[in-house]
Amino acid sequence: MSNLNEYKGIWVLFELFEGEAKKVSYELLSPANDIKEHTGEDVVAVILGSGSKEIAKEALKMGADKALVVDHKDFDRYDSDLYTDTVEAMAKKYEPSSMLIPATNNGRDMAPRLAVRLQTGLTADCTSIAYDPEVEAVAWTRPAFGGNLMAQIFCSEHRPQLGTVRPGVFKTMEAQDKDGEIVEFPYQASEDVHRIKFIEYVEEAGGQDVDLEGAEFIISGGFGLGKKENFEMIEELANALDGTVGTSRAAVDAGWISHIHQVGQTGKTVQPKIYVAIGISGAIQHLAGISSSDTVIAINKDPEAPIFKVADYGIVGDLFEVVPLLTEKIKEIKSK
Ligand code: FAD
Numbered sequence: 001m002s003n004l005n006e007y008k009g010i011w012v013l014f015e016l017f018e019g020e021a022k023k024v025s026y027e028l029l030s031p032a033n034d035i036k037e038h039t040g041e042d043v044v045a046v047i048l049g050s051g052s053k054e055i056a057k058e059a060l061k062m063g064a065d066k067a068l069v070v071d072h073k074d075f076d077r078y079d080s081d082l083y084t085d086t087v088e089a090m091a092k093k094y095e096p097s098s099m100l101i102p103a104t105n106n107g108r109d110m111a112p113r114l115a116v117r118l119q120t121g122l123t124a125d126c127t128s129i130a131y132d133p134e135v136e137a138v139a140w141t142r143p144a145f146g147g148n149l150m151a152q153i154f155c156s157e158h159r160p161q162l163g164t165v166r167p168g169v170f171k172t173m174e175a176q177d178k179d180g181e182i183v184e185f186p187y188q189a190s191e192d193v194h195r196i197k198f199i200e201y202v203e204e205a206g207g208q209d210v211d212l213e214g215a216e217f218i219i220s221g222g223f224g225l226g227k228k229e230n231f232e233m234i235e236e237l238a239n240a241l242d243g244t245v246g247t248s249r250a251a252v253d254a255g256w257i258s259h260i261h262q263v264g265q266t267g268k269t270v271q272p273k274i275y276v277a278i279g280i281s282g283a284i285q286h287l288a289g290i291s292s293s294d295t296v297i298a299i300n301k302d303p304e305a306p307i308f309k310v311a312d313y314g315i316v317g318d319l320f321e322v323v324p325l326l327t328e329k330i331k332e333i334k335s336k
Contacts, residue, residue, distance in 0.1 A: 007159035009044045009096035010035050011068075013087065014059065015104055016049040016076070021058070023214060024102040024167035029063030031129040031170055032100055035138060038131040041097060042066050048075035048086065053182060060180045063173040067180070068094070070187045077198045078106040084113040090185055091118055096160045098138050100129070103164035111164045121155035122162040127169055127269070127288065137161060143265055143288060168213040168269040168292065210244060210260045212268040217243030217276075218293075220263055222286075223250035224279020224300065224319060231257055233323050234278060240330040246270065248280050264289035279319045282307025299323065 010032045014025035025045070032043040045059035045067040052075075056067030068090060074082060087110070091099070099114075101107040103125050115122035123140035127150070132139045137154045140163045144151035155161040212218060219241065221234035231245070238245045246263045247256075263270055265285040271292035278299045280286060287310055290296060298311035299322050308314045315322055 004097075004157075004159050007095045007097040008041050009094060009098075010039070010041050011044045011046050011091075011096040011099040011160070012059075012064065013099060013101045013107065013110075014045055014047040014052075014055065015102050015106055016047070016052070016055065019049070019051050019076075021047070021055050022102065022104070022167070023172070024104065024165075026059070026062045026172045027167065027170040028100040028102065028165055029059070030173050031165070033063050033173065034129070035098065035131045036065075038133055039097070044068055044094075044096065046087065046090065046099075048083065049073075050076050053184075056182045057179065060178060060182075061175045063176075065180050067182045068185055069182060070185050072187050072189065074187075074189055077201075078109075079194065079196050079198075080109055080113065081195055083110050084117065086185075086187060087114055088117045091160060093185075098159075098161040099163070101162065101164045103166045107164050111162055115162050118160065118162075120158040120160060120162060121153075122164070123153040123155070124164050126163045126165045129163065129165065138163065143285075148284065166269045168271050171271065171292070212244055212246055212261070212263065212270050215244035215270065216273045217241050218246045218263070218270055218272045218274070219243045219276045219278065220246035220248065220280060221251060221257075221278050222248040222280030223254065224281075225251065225256070228254075228256035230320075233320075233327075237276075237278075237323055237327045237330070240327050240334065243274075243276075246275075248283075248286050277307050277311070278323060280307055281305050282310065 012028045012032050015022045042065040045064035047055050048070045050073045052069040052071045056069050059067050101111045111122050126140045126142045128141040130139045135154050137156045138161045140153045219238040247261045252259050252262045265288040269289045273294045275290050275293035276297045296311045298307040298314045299319050301318050303316045
C-alpha cells in the first residue's frame, strides 16, 4: 500500500441506466469539486457501459476533469461481481484518494464489497460531504441514532475514502464548455465472472411514474389524512399542479400508500421547487429529506407543528377544508 498522500484523485462512480447516466452521477460532481478546492486533485468520472465515452464528454462539461471509462456492453446491466472486480482493478491501478458512489440500490450493493476488497472504510448514505483540512480527510456526514444526531465520519488511516450519497442531496453544477482527458480502462470479457444471469427487468409496481427525486412540484400527504381513501384528495391536488405525490413514513407504515412515495431519511431525498406538506408534523426524519426544496408550504391544523419552523408559507387549518378549496381554485385558474 502506498503512503496515504500518494493516493490522488476524487472519483465519482457514474450509474448508467438504459444508456444514460442517472442524475445523481452528475450531482456527485458537485461535492467532488468542493473537495478539489482543498486538495487540488482531479475530479474523475468513472463510467462503465456502452456509450460511456459519449457520457464522459457530458461529465467533463458538468464538473469532471477527467473520465475513466470501460465502453463495453457487459456493463449495461449491473452485475455485483463484474462491477466490483472492475472498479477494484481500476482503484488498485490508479489509487484514488476518495470515491463518491450513488446510494442507489446498485451503489449500495457495490460500495461495501469494494471497501472490503480495498481494505478501507465506507460511510454509507451521506447527507453532506466536506473536506477537513485539519484531519486532511473527507468529512462524511450521515444521520445516526435514528436520525436524532448527525455523525461526521473520517477515514483517516486508509485510502481510498469511500462514501455513498443519496440522489437529490446535491445540486448539479452549471454546465461549462470544456473538455478533458478520457482514459479507456482495458477490460477483457470473461465468462467465469458472470455468476449472475440477467433474465428480465421488472419495474416495481407504480415505480415508473414516481420520480420524486426529479420532481419540481411535490404534494405530500401524511398521517393527518386519517385513512387511505383520503389520499385521493392529495392525488387530485397533485394532478391539478402537474406534481408528484409524496408522503411520510407514518402513512406508509399505516399501509395507505407505497414506500416508493416516502420522503425522508429512510425514503427519498427531494429538491423540488415547491414542496407542499399536508397533515405532516415535520419530524426530523421527514425534514432530512426536504431540506433542499426551494419553497416549503405546510398545511396543518396544529400551529405548533414543527413543520411550520421550516415552512416558507404555512396555512393553519383543517386539511379537509383547505385542500379541496385549493384544488378547486387551481383548476379554475388553469381553465382560464
Ligand atoms: P404525524 O407525526 O402523526 O403528524 C400528523 C400531522 O397531521 C400532525 O401534525 C397533525 O397536527 C396533522 N393533522 C391531523 N389532522 C389534521 C387535519 N384534519 N388537518 C390538518 N392537519 C392535520 N418519517 C418520514 O416521513 N420519512 C422518513 O424517511 C422517516 N424515517 C424514519 C427513520 C427512523 C429511523 C425513524 C425512527 C423514524 C422515521 N420516520 C420517518 C418517522 C418520523 O419520525 C415520524 O413518525 C413521521 O414522519 C410522522 O409522519 P406524519 O408527520 O405523517 O405523522
